[in-house]
Amino acid sequence: MKYWWTVAALGLATVGCAVRYPALIAVREQQFRSHDTPVALPLTPDGRTEVAHFLEFGGNRTGRNPVPDPRAEGHRQALDALAQAGNLTVRADLASSDFCAIAAPLCTAAPLFRKRLAVTQVIDARNRAPEVPEPIGVCDDEYCWVFHHENQRLTQLVVMRSTRRAKP
Amino acid sequence: MAQLRDDRMNFPQSGELHVFIPDIHLITSARRIEGGFKYGANNLDLLEAVVRSLREFRLGAAPAGEVVVYQIGDLFDLWRQVDGLDPNASAASAIQNDHASLLKALRDPDLNAQFLLGNHDYDLYRFPNFDAWQRSFVIAPSVMLLHGDVFDWVEKLPDELQNLVLFIFNANSAGTAGLDNMRPLNQQSRRKRKFRDFIQNQAPAPTGRWRSPEGGDGNWNVQVEGVAPPEMLLYLKEAREKCAAANSQFGSRLKVAVIGHTHHARIAVRDTPEEFFALMDCGAWIENCNTADDLTPRPNAQIAALGANEARIYQLSPRG
Numbered sequence: 001m002k003y004w005w006t007v008a009a010l011g012l013a014t015v016g017c018a019v020r021y022p023a024l025i026a027v028r029e030q031q032f033r034s035h036d037t038p039v040a041l042p043l044t045p046d047g048r049t050e051v052a053h054f055l056e057f058g059g060n061r062t063g064r065n066p067v068p069d070p071r072a073e074g075h076r077q078a079l080d081a082l083a084q085a086g087n088l089t090v091r092a093d094l095a096s097s098d099f100c101a102i103a104a105p106l107c108t109a110a111p112l113f114r115k116r117l118a119v120t121q122v123i124d125a126r127n128r129a130p131e132v133p134e135p136i137g138v139c140d141d142e143y144c145w146v147f148h149h150e151n152q153r154l155t156q157l158v159v160m161r162s163t164r165r166a167k168p
Numbered sequence: 169m170a171q172l173r174d175d176r177m178n179f180p181q182s183g184e185l186h187v188f189i190p191d192i193h194l195i196t197s198a199r200r201i202e203g204g205f206k207y208g209a210n211n212l213d214l215l216e217a218v219v220r221s222l223r224e225f226r227l228g229a230a231p232a233g234e235v236v237v238y239q240i241g242d243l244f245d246l247w248r249q250v251d252g253l254d255p256n257a258s259a260a261s262a263i264q265n266d267h268a269s270l271l272k273a274l275r276d277p278d279l280n281a282q283f284l285l286g287n288h289d290y291d292l293y294r295f296p297n298f299d300a301w302q303r304s305f306v307i308a309p310s311v312m313l314l315h316g317d318v319f320d321w322v323e324k325l326p327d328e329l330q331n332l333v334l335f336i337f338n339a340n341s342a343g344t345a346g347l348d349n350m351r352p353l354n355q356q357s358r359r360k361r362k363f364r365d366f367i368q369n370q371a372p373a374p375t376g377r378w379r380s381p382e383g384g385d386g387n388w389n390v391q392v393e394g395v396a397p398p399e400m401l402l403y404l405k406e407a408r409e410k411c412a413a414a415n416s417q418f419g420s421r422l423k424v425a426v427i428g429h430t431h432h433a434r435i436a437v438r439d440t441p442e443e444f445f446a447l448m449d450c451g452a453w454i455e456n457c458n459t460a461d462d463l464t465p466r467p468n469a470q471i472a473a474l475g476a477n478e479a480r481i482y483q484l485s486p487r488g
Binding site: 020021022023024092093094095096097098117118120121123128129130132133134136149150 | 196197198199249250254256257258259261262263264265266268271272275277294295296297298
């Protein structure tokens with residue numbers, strides 16, 4: 001039995017000392033992203049409809065059939081929240097991986113984003129160079145929400161179907 | 169501040185100008201207050217104006233001439249920004265967001281600046297958005313460009329550093345394994361320091377006498393081994409020895425080392441009948457310096473340039 005404890009301790013020590021590489025989001029193909037040019041925030045009725053339509057079709061812009069959305073209520077709350085300017089204030093100068101530490105008002109209004117990792121490494125091969133400021137991404141179980149920001153406010157959004165899909 | 173013109177640098181290219189921006193050590197404003205740091209980066213508005221001017225200069229010089237701009241490490245001060253409690257956090261992103269205008273200018277694709285990883289932002293190698301940053305450059309045929317922190321290691325961690333030359337030349341190889349391997353050394357050199365009062369120099373760095381851009385031409389303020397005081401020759405010996413080892417090991421012809429890291433701008437040379445070697449330390453945009461004829465602390469705000477067998481360091485100050 002004591003050997004198991006030793007092995008476990010060694011394993012923990014190894015994991016603790018290992019170099020960690022940050023999470024990243026790769027911008028997906030046109031079919032799997034809500035917009036080619038990010039939609040402006042706060043969402044206008046038209047912008048909201050575009051994102052909602054994308055989600056209704058399972059994150060497939062060329063999809064022909066609506067797909068049941070098990071997170072429909074969470075997504076509706078998120079879109080409602082993103083239509084309100086007051087929810088778009090962020091602390092982009094915080095070195096935190098907690099998305100809600102950075103975007104507290106949005107998390108208050110949209111529980112979907114709570115306990116999610118903030119991802120700053122959003123890779124978009126269409127760009128000549130990495131963007132400055134770096135977009136802030138957050139992934140729920142099915143989608144990644146990539147926010148552009150300026151002067152401590154979220155200014156634009158693209159939603160993408162996540163590459164890590166939940167099992168059916 | 170300093171000028172060296174000497175054909176023995178073996179860097180005759182007249183169509184190239186290489187411009188070096190040394191250590192800036194950016195942290196967020198909030199962190200500066202929270203961490204109780206008594207100092208910060210100097211004259212950032214001026215630096216941004218310089219960077220934007222360099223972009224125009226570079227675009228205007230092409231295609232007949234080539235201007236290459238380098239930021240030579242410690243652009244970000246990740247050591248001061250975070251205490252390591254949140255390993256998934258991107259401290260560089262937070263700093264970048266807090267200095268967005270300057271960073272947009274520095275990372276403008278039209279400027280195409282080349283970036284070195286310093287010791288305080290070494291860990292950026294793990295982040296895809298900083299993939300292009302390197303630990304060293306060889307500017308052919310004769311110039312080695314590196315941050316300079318490895319010369320600390322030579323003194324403080326001699327046993328761990330069996331072959332610095334191999335490290336310098338191999339750390340940029342594809343992948344990050346080499347950087348992973350050296351990371352513990354970099355962390356060790358941090359040695360739990362908090363850097364609340366200073367990073368390198370608590371007292372202003374001495375820089376000799378200055379002259380105005382119109383004040384003359386020719387060598388100025390060159391620190392010659394055997395004549396200049398030891399503090400003006402810091403890392404000259406180490407750089408010379410390591411470049412000599414590289415020359416013998418790899419067949420290179422390195423005659424000049426360009427570094428930052430010490431926050432002490434100066435040009436130092438070994439000039440003997442047998443050997444000529446030059447070290448250009450480009451200074452910093454943090455902490456202070458003074459001159460031999462005026463001991464008043466002045467904020468470090470230096471850039472350096474190299475081309476056509478001539479090296480120069482400029483101290484800049486805001487207009488008016």
